[in-house]
Amino acid sequence: MTEGPDNISPQEEDLVEQHDEILRESNSFREGAELLSPWLIIVFFVIAFLGAGYLFWNSGGFKASVFNPARVAWDGAGTGGVAAAPDPMVVGKRIFTQNCVVCHQQNGLGVPGQFPPLAGSEWVLGQDWQGDNHIVQIVLHGLQGAVTVTGQQFNNVMAPWGKVLKDDQIAAVLTYVRNSWGNKAPPITKEFVAKVREQTKERTEAWTQKELQAIGRELVEQAAAAPAEQAPSPTPAATPGA
Amino acid sequence: MSKLAQLVFGVFAVFAIAWWGVVGYSYLQLGRMQPVLDENTGEVNPPPFSGLAAAGQQVYAANGCVSCHTQQVRSGAFSTDVEKKLGPRPTVARDYLRDAPAFLGHLRIGPDLTNVGLRSSDPNWFHAHLYEPQTVTPGSNMPSYRYLYRMRRIAGQPSIEAVTGLKGPYAPQAGYEVVPTEQARVLVAYLLSLKRNYPLPEAEPLQ
Amino acid sequence: MTSPDTPTTIEVEGEATLRLPVIMFLSSAVFWLVVGSFLGCLSAWKLVLPSLLDGAGWLTYGRIQPAAENALIYGWASQAGIGLGLWVLARLGRAGLGSERLLMAAGLFWNLGVLLGICSIVAGSGHAIRGLEFSSASATILLLAYACIGIWSLVLLRNRLKGSLYVSQWYLLTAFLCFPWLYATANMLLIWYPVQGSAQGPIAAWFWGNLIWLWLAPMVLALAYYVIPQFVRRPLCAYPSSVLAFWALVFLGGWSGTRQLIGGPIPAWLASAGVAASIMMLIPATIVSINTFGALSARNISAASELSFVIVGMACFAAAVVQGAATPLVSAVTHFSDYAIGENVLIVLGFVTMTLLGMISYALPRLTSDQGFSQKETSRHFWSFAWSVGTMFGALTFGGLFQGFALYDPRVEFISSVDLAMPFRFLYAIGGLVLLGSSIAFAVAFARVILTNISSPKTVHVYSRPQELVNV
Numbered sequence: 001m002t003e004g005p006d007n008i009s010p011q012e013e014d015l016v017e018q019h020d021e022i023l024r025e026s027n028s029f030r031e032g033a034e035l036l037s038p039w040l041i042i043v044f045f046v047i048a049f050l051g052a053g054y055l056f057w058n059s060g061g062f063k064a065s066v067f068n069p070a071r072v073a074w075d076g077a078g079t080g081g082v083a084a085a086p087d088p089m090v091v092g093k094r095i096f097t098q099n100c101v102v103c104h105q106q107n108g109l110g111v112p113g114q115f116p117p118l119a120g121s122e123w124v125l126g127q128d129w130q131g132d133n134h135i136v137q138i139v140l141h142g143l144q145g146a147v148t149v150t151g152q153q154f155n156n157v158m159a160p161w162g163k164v165l166k167d168d169q170i171a172a173v174l175t176y177v178r179n180s181w182g183n184k185a186p187p188i189t190k191e192f193v194a195k196v197r198e199q200t201k202e203r204t205e206a207w208t209q210k211e212l213q214a215i216g217r218e219l220v221e222q223a224a225a226a227p228a229e230q231a232p233s234p235t236p237a238a239t240p241g242a
Numbered sequence: 243m244s245k246l247a248q249l250v251f252g253v254f255a256v257f258a259i260a261w262w263g264v265v266g267y268s269y270l271q272l273g274r275m276q277p278v279l280d281e282n283t284g285e286v287n288p289p290p291f292s293g294l295a296a297a298g299q300q301v302y303a304a305n306g307c308v309s310c311h312t313q314q315v316r317s318g319a320f321s322t323d324v325e326k327k328l329g330p331r332p333t334v335a336r337d338y339l340r341d342a343p344a345f346l347g348h349l350r351i352g353p354d355l356t357n358v359g360l361r362s363s364d365p366n367w368f369h370a371h372l373y374e375p376q377t378v379t380p381g382s383n384m385p386s387y388r389y390l391y392r393m394r395r396i397a398g399q400p401s402i403e404a405v406t407g408l409k410g411p412y413a414p415q416a417g418y419e420v421v422p423t424e425q426a427r428v429l430v431a432y433l434l435s436l437k438r439n440y441p442l443p444e445a446e447p448l449q
Numbered sequence: 450m451t452s453p454d455t456p457t458t459i460e461v462e463g464e465a466t467l468r469l470p471v472i473m474f475l476s477s478a479v480f481w482l483v484v485g486s487f488l489g490c491l492s493a494w495k496l497v498l499p500s501l502l503d504g505a506g507w508l509t510y511g512r513i514q515p516a517a518e519n520a521l522i523y524g525w526a527s528q529a530g531i532g533l534g535l536w537v538l539a540r541l542g543r544a545g546l547g548s549e550r551l552l553m554a555a556g557l558f559w560n561l562g563v564l565l566g567i568c569s570i571v572a573g574s575g576h577a578i579r580g581l582e583f584s585s586a587s588a589t590i591l592l593l594a595y596a597c598i599g600i601w602s603l604v605l606l607r608n609r610l611k612g613s614l615y616v617s618q619w620y621l622l623t624a625f626l627c628f629p630w631l632y633a634t635a636n637m638l639l640i641w642y643p644v645q646g647s648a649q650g651p652i653a654a655w656f657w658g659n660l661i662w663l664w665l666a667p668m669v670l671a672l673a674y675y676v677i678p679q680f681v682r683r684p685l686c687a688y689p690s691s692v693l694a695f696w697a698l699v700f701l702g703g704w705s706g707t708r709q710l711i712g713g714p715i716p717a718w719l720a721s722a723g724v725a726a727s728i729m730m731l732i733p734a735t736i737v738s739i740n741t742f743g744a745l746s747a748r749n750i751s752a753a754s755e756l757s758f759v760i761v762g763m764a765c766f767a768a769a770v771v772q773g774a775a776t777p778l779v780s781a782v783t784h785f786s787d788y789a790i791g792e793n794v795l796i797v798l799g800f801v802t803m804t805l806l807g808m809i810s811y812a813l814p815r816l817t818s819d820q821g822f823s824q825k826e827t828s829r830h831f832w833s834f835a836w837s838v839g840t841m842f843g844a845l846t847f848g849g850l851f852q853g854f855a856l857y858d859p860r861v862e863f864i865s866s867v868d869l870a871m872p873f874r875f876l877y878a879i880g881g882l883v884l885l886g887s888s889i890a891f892a893v894a895f896a897r898v899i900l901t902n903i904s905s906p907k908t909v910h911v912y913s914r915p916q917e918l919v920n921v
Contacts, residue, residue, distance in 0.1 A: 015678060016541055020613035022688045040735070047731050054777065055725035058319075060717035064271040065444040067334045069717040070319035086281030094284055245614055246606055246622075253623050253699055257630065257663070260703025264655040264719065265634060271716070273648035303577035306511020312785055320712035320781045325859040333714040341646035343578055343639065346653075348709060350785035350856060351496070353863045376499065381864050383496060383871070385503035385510055 086168075088187060092176025095169050099161070100177075108181040114156060116149035119181035123149060126185055131217030136188065136196040139170050142206035160206060167193040192220045272335045278443060287440040288339055291432075298432025299342060301425045305387070312347030313356045315438070317446070329357045330439050330448040337438050337445075352384055359436040366406055368430040369422055374410035388412055390426040394419060403427075467539045468816055470552040474532025475809055475816075476899060477560050479892045481524025482802075484567075486888040488517035490881035497871065497878045507571045515582045516570045521797060522580065522660070523591065524563045528556070529805040530668035531598055533812060534621045537675050538602060541618055542609030555597035562590035578639055578653050580660050588636045592629065599625050616691050620671035623699055627663040631656060651707055651715045658706020658723070665801050666702065666766070670737065672808045673759050677741055679811075680756045686743040687736060694736035701726040701733070708773065709789075711780050727773040734770035738763065753828035758807025761835055765799030782857045787870055787877075788849025791842050798838045798884070806834060806891065813895070817902035826894055833887035840880035848873020 060066030097106070103115040110117040122128045123135060142160035146153065161170065168190040178185040196218075277286045291299075302308070315329035324332060333356060338344040347354075362368065367378070373391055375384035391405065393412075396419050404419040414420050422430070441448055492514040495501050502508045535552075539545060566583030569575065575582040583591070602625040606618060635656035638644050644652065674691075678684060685691065707715065708723030741763045772792055783789065810830070814821030822830070848870045855866035 015675070016611050016613060016615045018684045019615050019688050020611075022684055023613075023692075040739075044732050044735070048729055051725040051728035054728060055718070055721050058717060058721040058724070058777075060721075062718045064716045066717050067332065067444065067714060068317040068319055068446065069712065069721055070317070071717070090282045094282075245612060249614065249619060249622055250626065252696075253626050256696065256699045257627050257703055259700070260655075260659075261630070261634070263704065263722070264707060265638065265652055267719070268648040268651040268655075268715075269638070269644055271648075272651070273644040275645065275647050304573040304575060305506070305509060306515055306575060306577065308577045309511045309514050314713045316712040316784075320777075320784070322781075322857055322859050327859075335647040335650065335714050335716070337714060338646035338650065341649075342643060343576065344646035344649040344653075345577060346650045346710070346713065348579065348785065349787075349789060350866075379864065381868060383499045383867055385495065385499040387509070389504060389506045389509075 086172070088172040088175040089179065091169070092172035092174070093180075095165065095173040096176055099165075100173070103158070108177070108183075112152070114154070116147065116152070116154045118177050119183060121149050124177055124183060124185070126219070129213055129217065132186075132188060132192065132220045133196050133215065133218035134212050135174060136170065136193050137200065137207055137212060137215070139165070139174065140193075140197055141200065141203050143208075144206040145208040145210075147209045157206065162197065167191075167197065186220055189220055275336050275339055277339060278336070280441060283440075285440065287442055288337055288438070289440070291340055291435060294428045294431035295435040296342075296432075298428040298430070298435075299345075301390075301429040302345065302432060303343065305429075307355075308345045308347045310347075310349060310351035310384070311345075311353065311355045312350055313345045313354065313436070314347065315354065315356050323354070324446075324449060328354045329360075331441075331446045333438055334442060334445045336442055352382075355433070355436055356438055357436060359434045360439060363434065365430050365434060368433050369405040369426065370407055372426060372429070373405055373420060374408060374412060377408075377410035386412070387426070388420075390429070391420050391422050394421065467536060467545060467549070467552075470549050470556060471532045471536045471812075472816055472899060473553055473556050474528045474535075475812070476895070477556065478525050478527075478529035478532065478805075479809070479895050481520050481528065481563065483885075483888045483892050485517050485520035485525050486881075486885045488513055488520055490878070490885040492517050493874070493878040493881035496874050506573060512571050512573065512575065515575055515579075516567050518797075519570065519580070519582055520563070520567055521802075522665070523566070523583075524560075526665055526797065526801050526805065528559065529809065530624070530665065530672075530801075531559075533672055533805070533808050534624065534668050535598075535602060535605065536812060536816070537617055537672060538605040538621055541615055541675070542605055542611070544605045544608035544610065551597055552601055555594045555601075558590055558594035559598075562587045562594060565590065576640055578649075579657050581635055581640060581653075581656065585636070585640055588632070588640070592633060592636075595629055595632075599629055615674075616685075616688070616695065617671035617675045619695050620667040620674070623695075624664055624667040624671070627659065627667075631659045631663065650710055650713065651719055654708075654710050654715075654723070655703075655706040657709070659703060661796055662698070662702030662705060665797075667698070669762070669801050669804045670698075670766075673741055673763055673804055676755070676759055676808060676811055677744075680754075681744040681746070683744050685740045687739045690736045691740055694733035694740075697729070697733040701730045705730060705773065708776055711776060711784065724777050727770075727776055730770050731774050734767050738767045752824075753831045754824065755807040755810040755827060757831050758803050758810065758834075761831075762800050762802075762804030762807065765795050765803065765838075769796045769800055782853040783849055784853075786849040786853035786856060786866075787845045787873065788853060791845030791849055794838065794842050794845060799842060803834060803838065806830065809895070813898050817898060819898045819902045821898060822894060830887065830891050830894070833883060833890065837880045837883035837887055841877050841884065844873045844876035844880060848877070 058069040060069060060071050096104075104110050104118050105115075108117060108119040116123075118124050123130050123138075126132050126135070138158065140160060140162035143158040144156075146155045148154075165173070170193045171188045171190040174193075175187040177183065178187065277288060279285075280287050313333075315323045315331070315333045317332035318324060323329065338346070369391075371378045371384075372387040374386055374388070375382045376386075393414055396404075396417055400419050401421050403421050405422065408414065408420060439448065491502075492510055495503075495510045495513065499510070503510075506512070562583070566587035569584035569587060570582050574584050576584075581588070602621065606614075606622060609618075635652065638652055639649055639656070643649070674685070704726035705723050707719045708727050711720045711724060713720065742760070745760070769792065772795065779788075810822050810827055813819065851873070852866045852870040855861045855869050856863070
């Protein structure tokens with residue numbers, strides 16, 4: 001230690017006054033800055049610029065959903081990666097397995113005499129008088145009475161699923177059914193299901209084959225292409241099928 | 243205002259800026275997140291912990307595992323974590339939704355544990371590793387956690403819980419077996435549950 | 450510029466009332482320095498010899514290491530900073546306390562809190578959040594003890610004789626004002642009523658950053674700014690720019706914490722804001738360095754005195770800020786490696802500890818009637834601490850680089866990174882041993898000064914004129 005305890009430096013006493021005087025004397029920014037070399041001021045600006053630039057280029061657009069700093073997301077892209085869209089075949093298979101295999105079986109062949117098959121079924125593929133809307137109607141409201149599927153006769157009751165499954169789930173499961181076990185048919189969209197649901201929202205009874213045959217044939221592409229076209233509304237009164 | 247009052251006010255105001263910017267923002271944007279439903283699998287992500295695994299978090303915290311192990315897979319800008327197969331994708335905030343606390347860690351004295359449940363699904367391996375890490379992984383500098391286990395005489399049949407394959411200096415002699423205590427059991431359940439291989443909308447796609 | 454001839458009674462009483470509490474804080478701090486060094490040394494050796502004392506839960510690395518860190522931060526650095534900070538406030542403001550008993554009680558409770566906290570970590574109720582590992586009870590005790598300390602600091606400031614404020618007072622005010630908010634907030638949001646795990650990462654990182662840059666750093670900077678003009682016998686050379694440096698530190702210090710989560714599971718902009726703040730922190734660091742080093746003469750530097758401690762401490766401060774600013778360049782390799790431990794050593798042991806040790810050596814003869822440490826003693830202390838901290842930092846940084854490259858390369862197995870780091874960790878452990886020895890030696894010397902003086906409290910040095918000593 002350079003000084004003993006007895007020699008108290010005057011600086012300690014006057015620290016506050018001395019420095020306050022310096023502050024008061026160099027009140028203006030300019031004078032204060034002159035105490036620093038002008039090169040240093042430039043360096044400070046460069047540092048501030050670097051910091052701000054780093055923040056700007058690595059901020060991911062200041063979005064809470066961007067976690068990768070390399071992603072410059074000023075264009076409105078909110079997510080860090082491509083959101084994995086639900087695959088209708090995967091979702092549809094899951095719903096089918098959870099709800100439909102009890103009757104229609106995992107292989108889509110049904111039970112002869114009891115539950116109609118879905119594989120190769122003209123109802124599913126939208127051939128003959130059947131359109132895309134008919135299978136949507138069946139899933140929404142159910143089916144009862146005598147029906148003919150692939151030349152065989154069935155007379156049973158299918159429960160309605162309109163209240164249990166949402167539009168996108170119905171679309172997914174029908175897309176799955178239409179493209180499995182050798183079936184090949186265009187997918188059903190959830191907008192189409194919503195449209196069909198809206199058409200028959202008052203219905204409470206299951207359909208019969210006769211009632212369905214009275215409804216005109218609608219396809220998903222037609223409906224998408226000409227949304228203004230009004231579909232013929234079916235008779236709301238439910239008559240027991242023959 | 244006096245000089246002191248000005249200073250106090252100024253410091254408070256500046257402190258509050260960062261407080262709102264970091265803490266307030268984190269609470270509002272990250273602290274109220276919900277798990278998301280994955281349409282493809284019908285599962286909720288991140289999945290909830292089983293009761294054992296939730297208890298295991300306490301043991302993980304109590305023994306300071308976070309002092310040596312991280313649980314974050316960093317994104318490609320600053321790391322090769324995904325290339326090193328530490329996980330199928332970088333982790334995001336929502337992954338830690340159910341963690342209490344979030345064991346992000348800050349050092350890799352030991353390997354990253356984000357997806358250790360994917361690398362091994364054998365509870366016995368975990369038990370053996372906790373009991374004698376330097377025998378299971380030669381060259382490891384992980385200390386032994388044998389105080390989480392009990393050595394006892396085999397009564398009749400060996401317990402199904404007994405840790406098998408122990409070869410180190412504290413391996414049980416003939417007639418003795420090493421069984422995990424409750425703490426070890428829940429800790430291993432927690433480690434087995436560490437998997438972040440589900441997709442999340444804001445995360446990178448799975449590799 | 451000189452004050453009147455006769456010493457005012459305010460000066461005498463003021464400092465006299467503060468003497469015992471300050472000595473108590475410093476004594477406790479030195480005690481925890483030894484404890485923290487011991488625990489730190491033990492954990493460093495456990496890193497190298499993992500089978501060392503691994504049979505019991507309370508001795509496992511995962512508990513000893515956080516215990517060491519918390520002991521050094523809350524036991525040693527915080528208390529030394531509080532004690533010296535209050536002392537400096539009293540001297541700068543010529544103010545005193547009404548009664549010393551409240552402050553002594555606060556100090557006692559603070560120590561109780563730290564003791565309970567360390568025991569809780571070692572017993573296995575740690576929270577695994579950096580800086581918050583103490584049990585909730587301990588944290589509450591610390592906050593309650595702090596209430597008194599914080600209030601007295603404001604009283605000392607308010608009762609100051611002169612209206613203007615020197616830079617040390619600004620920094621001390623910042624530290625004393627911010628600590629309760631950040632400690633209470635962090636405990637509230639992470640421990641007592643924890644937020645969801647998804648938000649805990651950034652909040653914990655914010656807390657750790659603030660603990661360093663808005664609690665420890667301002668206190669230490671204030672002390673350095675106080676003591677350096679004494680040795681160079683001149684005012685600071687770029688004083689007006691220290692206003693800018695002060696506000697820059699207060700602003701940037703709050704944001705820089707999230708830099709440790711760069712690339713991690715937080716929104717990218719939060720981490721980038723932390724990095725940007727760390728880069729801009731170079732500005733206040735440059736100004737501080739100019740002020741502290743600018744007026745040093747060759748004579749100041751060559752003699753190993755208390756000033757040497759402070760010079761090394763401030764050099765570590767500058768180096769730490771440069772390291773922080775370089776984060777985006779090196780983070781890919783150095784993140785999670787021993788380099789990060791090295792950064793921590795540089796700040797806590799290099800910057801904070803060295804400066805505090807120098808300040809304690811400076812304050813001792815002014816708090817007691819003792820001569821303080823002799824030139825030889827101070828020199829020995831300085832070199833042993835400097836060597837140990839330098840070795841630890843160097844070993845960890847170089848080892849961390851090797852380890853980091855191994856961690857970065859996808860073709861290299863993890864175990865290779867461990868093998869590469871081992872020899873450097875051995876060097877780090879040796880440094881830890883020397884640190885322990887230095888701490889014990891310092892504590893013994895400190896104890897000798899305190900104990901030989903305690904029996905004669907009559908001699909209190911006051912200053913009213915240079916070269917005059919008034920005995921009260």
